[in-house]
Amino acid sequence: MATANKIEHNLINEVNLCSVCLEQYKLPVTLPCNHSFCQTCLAAHIKSSCVNLDPPLGFPCPLCRVFIPAPGRIGQYSLDLWPTKFPENKLLSSVIEKGLLYCKPCQRDEEEVIAESWCQDCSEALCHTCEKYHKKLRPTSHHVVVSVTDLSVSTKTPFSQSLEICEAHDGRKLEMFCKKHSQPCCDVCVTQDHNSCSGFCQLEEVDENLAGPKMEEYLKRDVEKFCSTIEQTIQEEKANMGAIDDMTEKFSNELLELSAAIIQTVKRLEEKHLDELSKLSKESKSKLQQSVDCMEQRLQYLLYWKEILMKNESRQETAHAKRLLSCSRMKRICEDLQNLNYSKLEIDIQAKLLENAQKLKNFTCLAELISNEHLKPVKVIPERNDLATATIKTGGSLKITSASNIKGGDFLSNSKLLLADNGKKSLILCDVDGVLTVLQEKEIPGSPWSVCCIEKYEVLVTLPYEEKVLRLDSDSLEIKETISLECRCYGIATSGNVTVIGTRDSVVMFSGGLKEIRSATLSSDLSSTDDVALDDENYVIYSSHNKHTVRKQDKAGNVLFSYTHEKLKAPYGLDVNRNGEIFVGGYDSDNIHILSRSGQLLRILGGIKKPKWVKFQNDTNRLFVVDLDCNLKVFQFTAPYN
The missing domain is CATH 1.20.120 (Four Helix Bundle (Hemerythrin (Met), subunit A))
Known part of the structure; x- marks a missing residue:
């Protein structure tokens, strides 16, 4: 008993003072470097360390100065919440609360026996007798039990354990994997954030790649x-x-x-x-x-x-x-x-x-x-030629027998694909997760050409012959507004308050919404300019199918590049991904050209007969193509590893 008292006395004297305020700990929390501080002391240190950082990503430990990353994802928690996201040092809390560290199981039997060990898994102090039984019982035999004097081990949380915890839903264990988004999920993620996804598997079953x-x-x-x-x-x-x-x-x-x-x-x-x-x-x-x-x-x-x-x-x-x-x-x-x-x-x-x-x-x-x-x-995204060197596999196809002349389409916020059938005067809603399936066909008052999702619950559809644009509810596909324009509106693209429309004779740009007077005519020297797109820098991209040209301009009308190629004939279908890479279909050349942000040719996908519409889905790295015969084809891009 004298030995135990001596150990306990030394333990209290050595660990009950915070190294920042030099006073007894008040709600001690432990950093990944294994140093503990009062939660309020840590909060003050974090605030002073991150005052000039935007955004703050971490801070140095007050004691060892090692870098401590911010809890959660970048920007997930405010600075005030950071200290609350580090685990409480329950060993220190127990010592401070009682003055002496008593065996927890014995206390439940209303006995006070000084503890000699600490169970990391249970976060409980154990006396010598309880420690022996703790190791013998099957449910707790695998627990890590250490001496209370070894604080560096007692308070350590392995990094591998934190990897298994979902950052979005505290305490939930990551057990499933969403194939669509290539992301580990907990049970809450599956039911809430990925409820529209269909491909899940256990973590152990994920492809080696x-x-x-x-x-x-x-x-x-x-x-x-x-x-x-x-x-x-x-x-x-x-x-x-x-x-x-x-x-x-x-x-x-x-x-x-x-x-x-x-x-x-x-x-x-x-x-x-x-x-x-x-x-x-x-x-x-x-x-x-x-x-x-x-x-x-x-x-x-x-x-x-x-x-x-x-x-x-x-x-x-x-x-x-x-x-x-x-x-x-x-x-x-x-x-x-x-x-x-x-x-x-x-x-x-x-x-x-x-x-x-x-x-x-x-x-x-x-x-x-x-x-x-x-x-x-500063461009920090690694320079890589993923699309130029990626492996491309066929990801499925669907013959849309009810369609006659598909001209355009876009992905809705729920990842469904909405296509415009100009011949049948209808919209076609497709499920592209798993087996390609037509879900719904919706007749509309006009011949649609292009589709553009503008908000989470809204979509624009152009009617070139009627010189109108329809604003639809993306869930019900019901018309919310009909906007009349003084031009034939074929292709359409939006970004913020800027809308660009291909009128066949020119490319025009509207600001402040389609009801505003057009702010600029960006191109009038090229004809047959049906397809348009806006990249992440709000540069305008459009194609001319009779001049076999793809062009990029800024808002002032300055031409950034014009692309022509002997293997690009009658470009139909145009899209740009979030990296600024451009996809254009060669209708008469039976191929698809992929260009870099600066207009350099990355690669040509051949053997695609009469492509009329192309769309790249950023989240899944899939390219969707519709040809003259209304065949919807999917091509999966897989980044190389060698």
Whole structure:
């Protein structure tokens, strides 16, 4: 008993003080580095560490300074909630509450026996006797029981356990895998977020390509490119800070040389300008340092998860499910980071001595100080030629026997495909998950040409011969509004408050909604401009099927590129994916051309007879094509790993 009391006394003296406030712990929480702090102390530290970061991705441990990533997904929780998402150190809480650490099972029998061990799985203290029975009983025989003096083990939470927990639904275990979205799911995810999906399997049954060594290598290469881009941006911004110092020193010397030859008035003005220069330099470097801090934290965040991925990769005994979870987490982290805004700040301080500086008595200043700031977008998405080198497999086909002349279509918010049958004056709703199926045919008052989903519950349908656009409810397909235009409206694309329409004779752009007067005619030199699209930069893409041309322009009408090719004849069908890559069908050349954002040919898909409409589904990497005979065909793009 004396030995136990001594152990307990030493334990209390060593661990009951928070290293931040140096007072007894108040609701101790534990970080992944295994250091514990008061929840309020940790909250204050997080707030001070992330004050200039946008968005904050983590913080250094107050004790060991190791980088701690933010809980959950990027931006999921506010800074105020971060401390509450780290686990409570129940061992410390038990010691603080009672002063002595008593055996929990014995307390339930109204006995007070000092504990010597701690069960990680039960988060309970055990005396020597209860520890023996704890290890003998079958339900608890596999639990990890350690000495209460070994706090580094007692409070440790393995990373592999956190991988198995759903971030969206706290405490739920990830057990299923959605094939459609390539994403692990808990039971709540399946019933709520993926209730319209049909392809699920157990984690252990997922294809090797999604979680095997090839995928790990593929992700590792992407992360390395990602890190390299951020590191380069950091170095360039630090070099910019050095250039500011050089410029500051140069201009200071010029002022000093001039002031040495001038009377007392120069001294007064010299002091004024040096003060202005110092202030401007400090502000400029402060802004650059804030930008560097943001980039460095994103790099730390990425390196942290990269290290976790490489640890799992290096362990040959790592279970397939854990490899999958690790890969999935890494993939999603990359996607979340890529969705952040990236820009490189450049500040150029310019100073020019006035030509008439010699006549100082007539001037109130000697120079002009200007700080030019330019935010240049940094492309952090790894440069890869997925579409140029991807493996393409046929993903199914459907002969739509009831259709006569399909001209356009789009995916609704529920992932259903809505096609426009110009010949039958109807809309055709299709299910494209699993077996391709026609779900519904809806007659409308006109001959539809193009379909464009504009909001979660709305869709636009063009009627070129009637010079109208219909606004429909995407669930019921009932007409909510009919908009009359003074032009034949064939193809249509929208982004924000901008709408672009192909009128066959030209391409026109509307702003503020279709009811507004057209704001610009973007093209009038090309005819047969039926198909139009808008990319993620709001550049307009359109094709001319009699000139065999695909063109991209900005809103001001400046041509960014014009694409022609001997193997592209009579382009029909046009689409652009979220990466800016362009798909155009060659009606008379029986193929589909895939172009890069800049208009470079990535590849040609041959053997597709008379394509009339194309659409790329970003979430599934599938290309949908309708040909002259109303055959709906699907092509699955699979990224290469070698």
